[in-house]
Amino acid sequence: MTDTANWxxxxxxxxxxxxxxxxxxxxxxxxxxxxxxxxxIAAIVNTDExxxxxxxxxxxxxxxxxxxxxxxxxxxxxxxxxxxSAADDEWKPVVDGKPWETIFDFIWDLKFSNDGKAxxxxxxxxxxxxxxxxDVPWEDSYTFMTCMILxxxxxxxxxxxxxxxxxxxxxxKFQEGAFTAAVNGVPWDKNFVNVWNxxxxxxxxxxxxxxxxxLYDYTIVVDGKPWNTVYGCVWQPIFHPNTNAVIxxxxxxxxxxxxxxxxxxxxxxxxxxxxxxxxxxxxxIAAIVASSYGKxxxxVDGKPWNxxxxxxxxxxxxxxxxxxVACIGTDKEQYTICxxxxxxxxxxxxxxxxxxxxxxxxxxxxIDKNGKRxxxVDGRxxxxxxxxxxxxxxxxxxxxxxxxxxxxxxxxRRIIPVNEF
Amino acid sequence: xxxxxxEYEKNIIDQGLETGTERLTKERIAKVVDKVIGGETxxxxxxxVDTCVHCGLCSDACHMYLSTKxxxxxxxxAKVKRTMSVILAKKGNVSPAFIKKAxxxxxxxxxxxxxxxxxxPFGIDIAYxxxxxxxxxxxxxxxxxxxxxxxxxxxxxQNQMWVxxxxxxxxxxWQEEDSREEIPDCRIPLDKxxxxxxxxxxxxxxxxxxxxxxxxxxxxxxxxLNWTMPSFPGWDNSDMAMFTGDxxxxxxxxxxxxxxxxxxxxxxxxxxxxxxxxxxAYDMGNRWVSWAMPPVPMVHAIEFYYDxxxxxxxxxxxxxxxxxxxxxxxxxxxxxxxxxxxRYVINELCENFIEMHPNREHNYCCNAGGGVINCGPPFKxxxxxxxxxxxxxxxxTGAEILITPCHNCHSGMEDIIGDYGVDMHVKFINDIMYEVxxxxxxx
Ligand code: SF4
Ligand code: SF4
Ligand code: SF4
Numbered sequence: 001m002t003d004t005a006n007w008x009x010x011x012x013x014x015x016x017x018x019x020x021x022x023x024x025x026x027x028x029x030x031x032x033x034x035x036x037x038x039x040x041i042a043a044i045v046n047t048d049e050x051x052x053x054x055x056x057x058x059x060x061x062x063x064x065x066x067x068x069x070x071x072x073x074x075x076x077x078x079x080x081x082x083x084x085s086a087a088d089d090e091w092k093p094v095v096d097g098k099p100w101e102t103i104f105d106f107i108w109d110l111k112f113s114n115d116g117k118a119x120x121x122x123x124x125x126x127x128x129x130x131x132x133x134x135d136v137p138w139e140d141s142y143t144f145m146t147c148m149i150l151x152x153x154x155x156x157x158x159x160x161x162x163x164x165x166x167x168x169x170x171x172x173k174f175q176e177g178a179f180t181a182a183v184n185g186v187p188w189d190k191n192f193v194n195v196w197n198x199x200x201x202x203x204x205x206x207x208x209x210x211x212x213x214x215l216y217d218y219t220i221v222v223d224g225k226p227w228n229t230v231y232g233c234v235w236q237p238i239f240h241p242n243t244n245a246v247i248x249x250x251x252x253x254x255x256x257x258x259x260x261x262x263x264x265x266x267x268x269x270x271x272x273x274x275x276x277x278x279x280x281x282x283x284x285i286a287a288i289v290a291s292s293y294g295k296x297x298x299x300v301d302g303k304p305w306n307x308x309x310x311x312x313x314x315x316x317x318x319x320x321x322x323x324x325v326a327c328i329g330t331d332k333e334q335y336t337i338c339x340x341x342x343x344x345x346x347x348x349x350x351x352x353x354x355x356x357x358x359x360x361x362x363x364x365x366x367i368d369k370n371g372k373r374x375x376x377v378d379g380r381x382x383x384x385x386x387x388x389x390x391x392x393x394x395x396x397x398x399x400x401x402x403x404x405x406x407x408x409x410x411x412x413r414r415i416i417p418v419n420e421f
Numbered sequence: 422x423x424x425x426x427x428e429y430e431k432n433i434i435d436q437g438l439e440t441g442t443e444r445l446t447k448e449r450i451a452k453v454v455d456k457v458i459g460g461e462t463x464x465x466x467x468x469x470v471d472t473c474v475h476c477g478l479c480s481d482a483c484h485m486y487l488s489t490k491x492x493x494x495x496x497x498x499a500k501v502k503r504t505m506s507v508i509l510a511k512k513g514n515v516s517p518a519f520i521k522k523a524x525x526x527x528x529x530x531x532x533x534x535x536x537x538x539x540x541x542p543f544g545i546d547i548a549y550x551x552x553x554x555x556x557x558x559x560x561x562x563x564x565x566x567x568x569x570x571x572x573x574x575x576x577x578x579q580n581q582m583w584v585x586x587x588x589x590x591x592x593x594x595w596q597e598e599d600s601r602e603e604i605p606d607c608r609i610p611l612d613k614x615x616x617x618x619x620x621x622x623x624x625x626x627x628x629x630x631x632x633x634x635x636x637x638x639x640x641x642x643x644x645x646l647n648w649t650m651p652s653f654p655g656w657d658n659s660d661m662a663m664f665t666g667d668x669x670x671x672x673x674x675x676x677x678x679x680x681x682x683x684x685x686x687x688x689x690x691x692x693x694x695x696x697x698x699x700x701x702a703y704d705m706g707n708r709w710v711s712w713a714m715p716p717v718p719m720v721h722a723i724e725f726y727y728d729x730x731x732x733x734x735x736x737x738x739x740x741x742x743x744x745x746x747x748x749x750x751x752x753x754x755x756x757x758x759x760x761x762x763x764r765y766v767i768n769e770l771c772e773n774f775i776e777m778h779p780n781r782e783h784n785y786c787c788n789a790g791g792g793v794i795n796c797g798p799p800f801k802x803x804x805x806x807x808x809x810x811x812x813x814x815x816x817x818t819g820a821e822i823l824i825t826p827c828h829n830c831h832s833g834m835e836d837i838i839g840d841y842g843v844d845m846h847v848k849f850i851n852d853i854m855y856e857v858x859x860x861x862x863x864x
Contacts, residue, residue: 294713
């Protein structure tokens with residue numbers, strides 16, 4: 001996690017950069033990104049025909065040659081600025097203006113460890129695929145790769161890889177199992193028909209994945225070993241942060257529920273269950289569920305909230321102490337935040353993932369209303385409607401909020417006391 | 422001029438059906454039928470099968486029946502009689518050879534186009550019954566080879582054509598680069614969080630029809646739209662798993678698709694000119710997941726073009742001169758009622774629009790849909806020879822251009838007019854819009 005304690009929580013307002021001026025200097029300026037602490041704003045800019053650079057706080061990177069292509073500009077959690085760039089068909093990640101030494105034929109799917117110290121990409125060179133972390137590609141590469149992940153500490157990377165070649169329409173060979181998972185490039189010794197979304201445990205020593213044995217039997221595999229039971233369907237597993245048990249949504253004859261280490265965990269059945277999460281503090285387990293057809297909500301320890309949403313529920317998060325859950329609920333294309341089963345009395349055109357204050361008593365979120373962006377805390381709007389804002393960040397004591405916004409083309413960093421919302 | 426009838430092939434060998442059947446046991450069939458009839462289908466299936474009085478009112482609805490000098494085997498009710506009626510009567514006690522034949526009938530002799538249901542006094546939905554037959558055959562492991570491979574591709578890549586993740590992004594960047602020769606600051610914005618909409622396409626676009634992505638970039642940039650495309654899986658809205666009866670993979674595909682939109686925080690998804698993908702995303706796949714409606718509003722290209730023209734965001738420089746006719750795709754017309762919007766769009770873009778008859782919701786299917794074209798080369802001739810009526814319908818218009826706002830229809834119609842020698846070219850609305858629109862910012 002990013003340490004916010006040493007950020008500037010005092011300066012009320014800073015005009016960091018006037019993007020209108022950037023527009024005068026370049027042919028075009030792409031959509032901007034801001035650093036976690038709000039001190040910097042950056043965008044890919046076009047400097048000439050098929051020539052690109054990155055501009056940060058009004059200053060272009062000093063690079064030897066302009067990029068012919070650049071995309072996926074992002075700030076890492078520790079505030080470094082990364083872009084995926086190409087020149088002469090050679091692709092490299094560039095970090096704060098400095099390129100990696102390794103050259104690839106293509107790179108994509110930029111990822112960071114929780115602290116931002118590890119930067120990972122998916123890569124292809126000579127039609128062989130592998131992941132690369134901090135400029136070090138896997139030793140082994142594969143003909144096909146999907147579902148890339150990076151462990152929380154960035155020391156392990158994994159993906160679903162193809163280990164057996166398949167010719168065109170070789171369906172029966174495919175059904176014998178041509179895929180497995182590779183961890184830091186090393187494959188499991190067992191293949192499956194499909195290997196999908198994976199998760200590492202807290203220290204990165206174990207990997208769990210959803211698999212299909214044949215076209216019909218689904219289960220969970222942990223470090224290459226499948227659970228004994230096969231299910232009608234499964235979704236992405238996770239590890240319990242304290243016990244290391246593996247928890248996954250599974251489809252039984254009478255509906256969806258959660259299983260833990262191949263035992264049914266919840267008595268309740270739902271028409272859908274996914275995106276389960278465990279609080280390290282309270283050890284409560286919550287998941288997004290459809291309590292009946294077309295009625296979406298959150299279930300905590302198997303018990304669904306009374307409130308349901310017709311369109312969808314997304315972006316669930318536990319409060320820091322694990323006592324509450326907040327999520328986005330959508331009904332008839334109207335978005336709102338639902339905090340522990342209580343929906344905000346505010347309908348928006350879009351809402352971003354809710355953010356709890358450190359003491360868990362407040363919830364803030366970025367919202368879109370009438371074509372403008374702003375921030376809301378506990379259902380109350382900030383008094384500014386902006387062209388763009390970024391997701392709010394609470395100060396360590398929870399009394400203030402970092403608001404990062406663009407108004408009339410100018411990018412501001414503001415610290416607003418929570419009681420002003 | 423009356424087009425000739427072509428005898429259709431009866432003994433087609435398909436490796437998927439052959440090998441699958443060799444491996445199938447009667448025990449497995451019984452288990453599968455019990456699972457599907459006992460657990461997955463309700464009273465509806467039995468009611469459909471029991472209610473049919475074989476009155477034959479639906480027969481003339483089916484293009485296959487009409488195209489084969491009224492072969493009684495190809496009436497809608499006969500397709501049920503030859504498959505589901507037997508499975509139900511024998512309570513699943515049927516042979517692997519029977520399942521092979523049932524799979525061929527359900528997968529290649531019915532497009533699930535739902536034309537016939539409109540003429541049945543009892544509203545019997547033959548397409549639904551055929552889908553259940555396909556589900557049974559899938560669980561028995563007996564599905565035509567090529568469409569099975571497509572379903573495998575969906576399972577691994579979440580796209581239809583084994584397009585790798587880097588190939589997808591590379592193709593978009595290449596089209597974006599080319600588009601800058603026309604509009605210097607043209608963009609295909611990837612992963613632009615909070616854009617107004619996400620544009621999604623089907624696997625064949627990056628694989629074979631990249632010019633459609635190019636043209637779309639020009640249209641959207643000219644209209645000044647705030648849009649995005651995902652760089653990650655979920656960009657493909659199509660779903661052949663829906664047509665093989667692999668509901669779990671269908672649901673997975675739709676989950677990826679809608680989660681891509683949720684992750685990008687867009688207010689809607691605009692999809693390209695595809696019929697079956699609309700059905701998968703609007704009706705079938707979302708419902709398997711338990712989204713009663715699309716969780717993010719889903720707009721078909723026809724509706725979107727209508728809005729662009731109606732609002733004046735796209736202006737026509739000079740209307741298209743050649744005479745055009747329209748094939749109404751089943752999934753967006755019978756499935757969604759977009760026929761008048763399609764006509765508005767075409768009349769705005771083209772000078773000389775000639776209707777084919779019958780039209781709108783009564784239009785005959787292209788015979789490619791329902792996954793039939795995806796069953797591949799073994800069934801191509803049969804697909805063409807069982808749709809003479811469509812070729813005749815097109816030929817009778819005398820139009821030079823055939824507009825088909827659906828990918829499957831597009832390919833299927835090309836085969837049909839080609840083999841029957843109808844002098845026409847097939848185009849998407851996108852092709853014509855790109856050609857006739859005003860392009861501000863053009864150098
Ligand atoms: S192809 Fe269409 S008209 Fe013919 S039986 Fe199937 S659904 Fe009915
Ligand atoms: S119209 Fe209806 S009742 Fe008559 S044969 Fe067709 S499906 Fe059966
Ligand atoms: S391919 Fe086109 S005409 Fe044919 S079934 Fe699909 S939507 Fe209908």
